[in-house]
Amino acid sequence: MRIEKKATLISSTTAGILVLFKLAIGIISGSVAVLASAIDSLLDLSVSIFNFFALHQSERKPDENFNFGLGKLEAVASVVEGTIISISGLFILYSAIDKIITPRAIEYMEASMGVMLFSIILTGALVLFLNHVAKKNNNLVIRADALHYKTDLFTNGAILLSLGIIHFSGFELIDPLLGIGIAIYMITSAFPILKEGLMMLLDVSLTKEETARITTMLNRLQKINGHHHLQTRRAGSDIFVSVHLVFDDATSLLDAHKVSDQVESMMRMLFPNDRVHPFIHTDPYDDSDINEMEVEQLYAT
Structure with a gap:
């Protein structure tokens, strides 16, 4: 098994452990912040599972049913993840507002602080491991996973700080506000995930810098x-480039073919971390x- 897939399995296991601890303490303590962190860890679990599935399926070679492979599964996963994150965020927002309207004291304060401290230690170790894998293989999925858990690390720290403030000052309002x-x-973090996934599904071209x-x-x-008619699109780790060479x-067909092969190799060298699929027309x-006139006439009819 590739180390990238092992990393996603470790992420999933870690997130699963955190979900169980946070959800139990969040429910019995009544802390919205801890409950929000539990739901966030549940989303982390979903993200890691999706990443494992996407990495596994994206390795499949094109076949008679999927001639261009399954690279767009990563885009589908992004849209699903972004939707789940948005819905969960709305639920947490509702719970927080409800607690402001009908205040409820947080119970089991020591247990809540303990589970958040445990979460920080476990998440910190996971971030160090994911960063190590990302530096070793430069895999975009693992890099994104590492960044996501690093954000969780800061969030968990903020929650622990708020619980400490409540414990020592009794200022309960900070819990729903957090x-x-x-x-x-x-x-807000779900929006770019949704946008990137949707744009990839719509075959958005490469960035201006990449083009x-x-x-x-x-x-x-x-x-x-x-050259003309340069067209590009990305599907996960797969890049598709189409261009006409003049x-x-x-020039003999053999010489044109040799040059086209050289161009294909050079395109792959431009994106060493991706699978590049050039389509060259001579x-x-x-x-x-x-050609542009023919296209305009085609659309006119």
């Missing part, structure tokens, strides 16, 4: 007269204007 803050944070790297490489080629009309002259 719950509201966590809910807002969860909802510029391809264009710069093509412009430096001396064996072609030009050759001299005296032209004996620049037919970009003609």
